[in-house]
Amino acid sequence: ETGVTQSPTHLIKTRGQQVTLRCSSQSGHNTVSWYQQALGQGPQFIFQYYREEENGRGNFPPRFSGLQFPNYSSELNVNALELDDSALYLCASSFDRGFQETQYFGPGTRLLVL
Amino acid sequence: AQSVTQLGSHVSVSEGALVLLRCNYSSSVPPYLFWYVQYPNQGLQLLLKYTSAATLVKGINGFEAEFKKSETSFHLTKPSAHMSDAAEYFCAVSHTGGFKTIFGAGTRLFVKA
Numbered sequence: 001e002t003g004v005t006q007s008p009t010h011l012i013k014t015r016g017q018q019v020t021l022r023c024s025s026q027s028g029h030n031t032v033s034w035y036q037q038a039l040g041q042g043p044q045f046i047f048q049y050y051r052e053e054e055n056g057r058g059n060f061p062p063r064f065s066g067l068q069f070p071n072y073s074s075e076l077n078v079n080a081l082e083l084d085d086s087a088l089y090l091c092a093s094s095f096d097r098g099f100q101e102t103q104y105f106g107p108g109t110r111l112l113v114l
Numbered sequence: 115a116q117s118v119t120q121l122g123s124h125v126s127v128s129e130g131a132l133v134l135l136r137c138n139y140s141s142s143v144p145p146y147l148f149w150y151v152q153y154p155n156q157g158l159q160l161l162l163k164y165t166s167a168a169t170l171v172k173g174i175n176g177f178e179a180e181f182k183k184s185e186t187s188f189h190l191t192k193p194s195a196h197m198s199d200a201a202e203y204f205c206a207v208s209h210t211g212g213f214k215t216i217f218g219a220g221t222r223l224f225v226k227a
Contacts, residue, residue: 004157033214033215035217040219040220041219041220042118042204042206042217042218042219042220043158043204043217044217045214045215045216048214056214058214090157090158092157092158100146100163100165100208102160102163103158103160103215104160105150105157105158105159106157107155107156107157108156108157
């Protein structure tokens, strides 16, 4: 167990709705990254937050947004859900934002968009 | 631009046999390389990482990987497969000055009794 928790574990939404996914980082970690893992694929980087500020973003549209709170927990928000948003969403926390830092992954939230 | 190619989406070995999972990377700057394992319905767990120290990296559960710059490879090996090794394995790369990790598509390892 990594100490990183995510909620909910599963979620079903319909197209056009909005969703908020939550992540609690491992104690002492100030950086969190979010990934989308479609079925049969590797995780795709969405964005990273460092000390409550966005530190970088992957190739995802603006309807994917995030927040990191003072206790370093975080949220991923997705607006106007599309069918292709169905995936496993993973958050990963790390001690710092460096490229070589070990990321500790949560178990993920599986989102199904109908 | 960085990229990772994992050769073989599925690999099947017998219990006790050598495990070899292949990973090739592309990076214009010195890379940092990782192998992660994902068990069904779980998140990713770090097996090992290369950060420019020794080229042969030893990880958890008996796995190791060798960084070969000339071949741009970082293949994962384990001398003797165990049934509990059956899982999905991901190779990943990041680099100096970058903030994101690029993952390969994954290789599913099957272990036959």
